[in-house]
Amino acid sequence: xxxxxxxxxxxxxxxxxxxxxxxxxxxxxxxxxxxxxxxxxxxxxxxxxxxxxxxxxxxxxxxxxxxxxxxxxxxxxxxxxxxxxxxxxxxxxxxxxxxxxxxxxxxxxxxxx
Amino acid sequence: xxxxxxxxxxxxxxxxxxxxxxxxxxxxxxxxxxxxxxxxxxxxxxxxxxxxxxxxxxxxxxxxxxxxxxxxxxxxxxxxxxxxxxxxxxxxxxxxxxxxxxxxxxxxxxxxxxx
Numbered sequence: 217x218x219x220x221x222x223x224x225x226x227x228x229x230x231x232x233x234x235x236x237x238x239x240x241x242x243x244x245x246x247x248x249x250x251x252x253x254x255x256x257x258x259x260x261x262x263x264x265x266x267x268x269x270x271x272x273x274x275x276x277x278x279x280x281x282x283x284x285x286x287x288x289x290x291x292x293x294x295x296x297x298x299x300x301x302x303x304x305x306x307x308x309x310x311x312x313x314x315x316x317x318x319x320x321x322x323x324x325x326x327x328x329x
Numbered sequence: 330x331x332x333x334x335x336x337x338x339x340x341x342x343x344x345x346x347x348x349x350x351x352x353x354x355x356x357x358x359x360x361x362x363x364x365x366x367x368x369x370x371x372x373x374x375x376x377x378x379x380x381x382x383x384x385x386x387x388x389x390x391x392x393x394x395x396x397x398x399x400x401x402x403x404x405x406x407x408x409x410x411x412x413x414x415x416x417x418x419x420x421x422x423x424x425x426x427x428x429x430x431x432x433x434x435x436x437x438x439x440x441x442x443x444x
Contacts, residue, residue, distance in 0.1 A: 220371075225369075252435075257437060258437055259332070259333060259420070259422075259434070259435035259436050259437045259438065260372070260420070260422075260435040261435070262432050262433075265432075306371050306372070308371070315360065315362070315377055315385075315424075315433075316374045316377065316385070316388075317364075317372070317374065317433065318374070319371030319372045319373070320371050321369065321370050321371050322370075322371050
């Protein structure tokens with residue numbers, strides 16, 4: 217079985233500051249890992265995904281995430297927050313090439329001017 | 330091009346009533362998924378279609394829930410005898426093919442409220 221834990225349901229950062237969203241997973245098989253973003257009244261949008269290639273994954277909008285097997289983590293970062301980054305972020309896991317995504321509870325990011 | 334669309338965007342019903350939620354996937358996408366997102370939680374898998382057939386309905390909570398995709402495109406999620414605990418946002422996603430290599434594109438969801 218696969219599961220995801222996102223540490224911190226709310227994160228508040230200043231514009232221009234580092235954004236760090238934490239995700240830890242458990243998986244009985246090598247996982248594929250994803251970060252999705254959800255803006256108000258919109259569908260989930262894929263930010264990036266790890267599929268057992270490079271451990272540092274770059275995504276859209278300046279986000280990146282690093283897969284650390286020893287720590288079972290897949291934390292999401294962005295060096296400099298922008299007001300438009302205010303949204304809810306979800307980490308998800310699935311077994312190798314499976315279709316069934318298991319999501320974390322989400323982290324809401326607010327950006328202070 | 331058009332993304333995944335879902336109708337209605339909001340549905341309010343009374344306990345015990347029947348509801349239908351519709352999903353229009355991206356044209357040409359053979360795989361379609363339904364998820365349910367309860368307040369304060371991440372989406373939870375309900376059912377997956379490959380073409381017209383339900384390949385995996387293991388996430389449906391009970392037999393009050395049923396989904397169809399008769400022509401391999403539009404899908405309808407049907408909930409009988411609704412209960413207050415069914416209140417949630419129901420998300421639909423589609424992908425070109427099945428498997429996590431294929432990005433799932435999500436619709437905006439239908440917010441269901443059962444009074």
